[in-house]
Amino acid sequence: MNLPQGPKLPAWWLRMQFTADPLRFLDQMNLRYGDIFTIMSESTPLIFVGNPQGMKQVFTNTTEIIAAGELNAESAPLVGKNGLLLLDGIRHRSRRKLLMSPLHGNKIRAYGQQICDVTEKVMNQLPLGKSFLAYPTMQKITLEVILNTLFGLHTGDRYEQLKHLLNNLMNYARSPFVEIPLSFPFLQQDLGRWSPWGYFRYLWRQFDQLIYAEISDRRQQPNPNANDVLSELIFARNETGELLTNEEIRDLFPSLLFGGRDASATAITWALYWLHREPQIREKLRQEINNLGESPNPMSIVELPYLNAVCNEILRIYPTQFVTFPRIVESATNLMGYNLSPGAIIIGCIYLTHQNPELYPQPQQFRPDRFLEKQYSPYEFMPFGGGTRRCPGEALAMFEMKLVLAKIISRYQLSLTHTQREKPQPQGANYPPASKLKMVLCNIQQHQPTQEAVSC
Numbered sequence: 001m002n003l004p005q006g007p008k009l010p011a012w013w014l015r016m017q018f019t020a021d022p023l024r025f026l027d028q029m030n031l032r033y034g035d036i037f038t039i040m041s042e043s044t045p046l047i048f049v050g051n052p053q054g055m056k057q058v059f060t061n062t063t064e065i066i067a068a069g070e071l072n073a074e075s076a077p078l079v080g081k082n083g084l085l086l087l088d089g090i091r092h093r094s095r096r097k098l099l100m101s102p103l104h105g106n107k108i109r110a111y112g113q114q115i116c117d118v119t120e121k122v123m124n125q126l127p128l129g130k131s132f133l134a135y136p137t138m139q140k141i142t143l144e145v146i147l148n149t150l151f152g153l154h155t156g157d158r159y160e161q162l163k164h165l166l167n168n169l170m171n172y173a174r175s176p177f178v179e180i181p182l183s184f185p186f187l188q189q190d191l192g193r194w195s196p197w198g199y200f201r202y203l204w205r206q207f208d209q210l211i212y213a214e215i216s217d218r219r220q221q222p223n224p225n226a227n228d229v230l231s232e233l234i235f236a237r238n239e240t241g242e243l244l245t246n247e248e249i250r251d252l253f254p255s256l257l258f259g260g261r262d263a264s265a266t267a268i269t270w271a272l273y274w275l276h277r278e279p280q281i282r283e284k285l286r287q288e289i290n291n292l293g294e295s296p297n298p299m300s301i302v303e304l305p306y307l308n309a310v311c312n313e314i315l316r317i318y319p320t321q322f323v324t325f326p327r328i329v330e331s332a333t334n335l336m337g338y339n340l341s342p343g344a345i346i347i348g349c350i351y352l353t354h355q356n357p358e359l360y361p362q363p364q365q366f367r368p369d370r371f372l373e374k375q376y377s378p379y380e381f382m383p384f385g386g387g388t389r390r391c392p393g394e395a396l397a398m399f400e401m402k403l404v405l406a407k408i409i410s411r412y413q414l415s416l417t418h419t420q421r422e423k424p425q426p427q428g429a430n431y432p433p434a435s436k437l438k439m440v441l442c443n444i445q446q447h448q449p450t451q452e453a454v455s456c
């Protein structure tokens with residue numbers, strides 16, 4: 001095996017550096033070793049690839065390079081042993097297929113108005129003239145949207161219970177009480193509800209009770225017109241032609257919930273950051289949205305070309321996930337001139353590919369126009385990953401991001417409370433701004449303005 005060059009420091013030390021400042025770490029590695037480098041984790045090589053040629057191989061050479069579920073075993077307490085992330089092979093393919101139907105473009109169109117309404121509801125609760133944290137505020141919006149899309153719930157006791165519980169559970173999952181035991185499994189001790197891990201297990205049991213009650217109600221009173229993911233899964237058949245069991249259905253939800261709430265909230269928070277650092281871009285976007293007139297149809301919003309370019313540039317400059325989920329070399333392969341033996345692990349580096357100056361001149365500059373001037377291939381621009389694990393929520397995520405942004409930019413005047421450059425910080429698989437982004441709500445437009453908005 002001839003491996004790409006890389007640092008000789010211990011993997012735990014490099015991991016700490018990466019967690020503390022992922023941008024700096026990856027930029028330094030790139031500067032020193034180029035866009036393919038190796039980090040040794042004991043005797044296992046972790047190969048980071050950050051260029052289109054390598055990405056293409058990782059996403060398309062699915063016989064020699066496998067997206068094995070066991071590589072994500074650390075996430076099992078979060079997303080379940082039968083969640084998409086832990087599955088591979090035929091089961092993974094068939095479960096993804098079941099999910100792709102309700103998360104498809106045509107089905108999600110039905111949620112357009114609700115997404116706009118939820119955005120307005122959450123934004124209207126913010127105090128005028130006082131600061132707020134954008135990231136948890138966007139999480140409130142994206143949690144409601146994902147509950148709607150996954151469960152078809154938007155009112156009622158069970159909806160309120162689920163919303164409250166999931167908010168608690170997902171925030172607790174990002175706390176040191178869970179993050180540390182996830183890295184050190186011997187700490188995963190359920191010593192009752194008042195112990196740190198026991199409380200986490202207790203919250204999951206509450207989730208199970210709610211979802212099983214909902215599944216049981218729907219099995220008894222099916223609604224053939226329902227479009228949501230849960231309703232479709234209840235009548236779906238698995239790879240052997242049998243109806244999915246309640247447990248199989250339940251296990252598909254945690255990874256969708258985490259992706260649905262946190263990845264989308266990360267992307268929208270970065271959007272608010274960039275658009276309020278770059279007022280000309282914000283005004284150009286506001287003008288494009290306002291040209292649609294008052295109360296535009298959600299579908300006309302999502303088709304706006306400049307809005308699309310802005311969203312792409314947001315996902316390029318700081319992708320919500322800096323790296324793909326890992327892949328493993330199953331049988332000897334050649335990756336960009338390096339002969340890799342079985343067992344080597346490959347990690348697609350989305351951030352470094354998106355920072356390649358040959359593809360994206362002045363890559364640190366936020367410039368949406370680059371997406372109007374050039375079409376990028378799926379191996380040059382890949383905020384949703386690719387191949388067998390490509391994000392199943394992509395259509396929903398882009399639809400939601402555009403509608404939430406359009407609503408906020410056209411109706412709410414916000415400003416950043418400080419001018420320092422924000423840094424991404426890992427939280428689970430996502431990289432929201434380290435500060436969670438402090439902003440102030442300066443004004444709310446009752447109607448869409450026809451003139452340039454005044455900033456506060």
Ligand code: HEM
Binds near residue numbers: 255
């Ligand atoms: C802007 C928002 C989002 C971004 C940028 C994003 C990005 C990604 C990326 C980069 C991956 C890894 C792909 C790979 O390893 O090749 C992924 C996987 C995944 N995402 Fe998303 N995501 C977003 C929103 C969502 C939403 C809304 C959902 C749920 C509806 C979701 C659910 C998932 C799941 C379940 C996986 C794992 C797929 C599998 O293992 O087969 N994501 N996402």
